Amino acid sequence: MYYGFDIGGTKIEFSVYNTELECVFNERIPAPTDDYEELLDALDTFIFQADKEFGCKGMVGIGYPGVMDPENNTTICPNLPSLHGQNLQTDLQKRISRDVKVQNDANCFALSECFKGAAEDAEIAIAVTLGTGLGGAICINKTILSGHNFGAGEFGHMAIPGTMLQRYPELPLTHCGCGGHSCLETYCSGTGLAALYKFYKTHIDGSCSEEQALKGPDIITAYEANDAVAVKTVTVFLDILAAALGSLIMILDPHVVVFGGGLASFEALYSQLPEKIKAYVFDNMKLPQLKQAKFGGEGGVRGAALLNYT
Numbered sequence: 001m002y003y004g005f006d007i008g009g010t011k012i013e014f015s016v017y018n019t020e021l022e023c024v025f026n027e028r029i030p031a032p033t034d035d036y037e038e039l040l041d042a043l044d045t046f047i048f049q050a051d052k053e054f055g056c057k058g059m060v061g062i063g064y065p066g067v068m069d070p071e072n073n074t075t076i077c078p079n080l081p082s083l084h085g086q087n088l089q090t091d092l093q094k095r096i097s098r099d100v101k102v103q104n105d106a107n108c109f110a111l112s113e114c115f116k117g118a119a120e121d122a123e124i125a126i127a128v129t130l131g132t133g134l135g136g137a138i139c140i141n142k143t144i145l146s147g148h149n150f151g152a153g154e155f156g157h158m159a160i161p162g163t164m165l166q167r168y169p170e171l172p173l174t175h176c177g178c179g180g181h182s183c184l185e186t187y188c189s190g191t192g193l194a195a196l197y198k199f200y201k202t203h204i205d206g207s208c209s210e211e212q213a214l215k216g217p218d219i220i221t222a223y224e225a226n227d228a229v230a231v232k233t234v235t236v237f238l239d240i241l242a243a244a245l246g247s248l249i250m251i252l253d254p255h256v257v258v259f260g261g262g263l264a265s266f267e268a269l270y271s272q273l274p275e276k277i278k279a280y281v282f283d284n285m286k287l288p289q290l291k292q293a294k295f296g297g298e299g300g301v302r303g304a305a306l307l308n309y310t
């Protein structure tokens with residue numbers, strides 16, 4: 001059996017998959033936010049209960065919202081203080097007497113799509129999660145590309161292309177939580193879309209009250225109703241995303257780009273983005289297929305379980 005954990009900022013999801021990759025158990029509990037021992041207790045309780053239930057010693061994979069510190073293999077995840085700076089892999093291995101695999105959650109999401117998902121047949125797949133932030137991952141032949149510092153695929157923190165500032169000179173230069181400036185996720189994510197809307201509402205209409213500051217789904221609805229500010233916002237959003245994906249395509253030449261996260265159902269990603277991307281790649285290039293994730297919210301926990309599948 002394959003056990004997967006998706007540890008988020010507020011919850012822990014645990015699933016068990018059989019060898020056919022069918023989910024045979026799933027449960028969510030609130031994540032202990034401050035107490036690391038409590039977090040470990042929660043994980044090993046799930047594991048030992050599942051061992052008993054399924055009469056086996058399941059293989060354990062964990063996805064979490066952060067990256068590994070390349071110096072000492074501790075987890076860097078400021079959004080979950082109970083896990084930040086801890087050596088989860090070593091500590092849990094000691095408790096449960098078996099190997100544990102630990103990975104960034106966007107990488108788990110991407111891996112999940114490579115097995116019976118939207119990237120099933122892709123030799124090179126890029127995954128982009130458009131949620132609160134922008135997560136990224138690269139899989140090559142169904143294997144996660146981790147990189148020299150476990151940092152491969154952190155597309156959200158590359159600066160937006162300079163051509164965007166030429167095309168939209170009014171664009172605000174942003175500060176990102178990572179310490180960088182004008183990172184892609186500060187424009188192209190749920191939070192970024194809302195910030196762009198607020199900026200253009202003020203820029204076009206002269207002001208933007210708290211009530212007028214729309215969030216993701218409402219901005220999409222306003223865009224579909226031809227609201228001028230929403231149309232401008234979404235046009236710029238798609239253009240920045242297209243330019244960034246164009247750069248990634250010139251580097252990796254992927255076969256498939258998979259979108260996940262709350263904005264992945266936005267139809268324009270599939271109908272308009274390909275045409276826009278063409279402006280940023282060689283004329284004769286075949287574009288990758290842009291696809292919506294098949295496993296949606298399950299992708300993180302499923303991908304964590306799959307860390308032991310190959």
Ligand SMILES: [Zn+2]
Nearest residue numbers: 157176178183
């Ligand atoms: Zn950043």
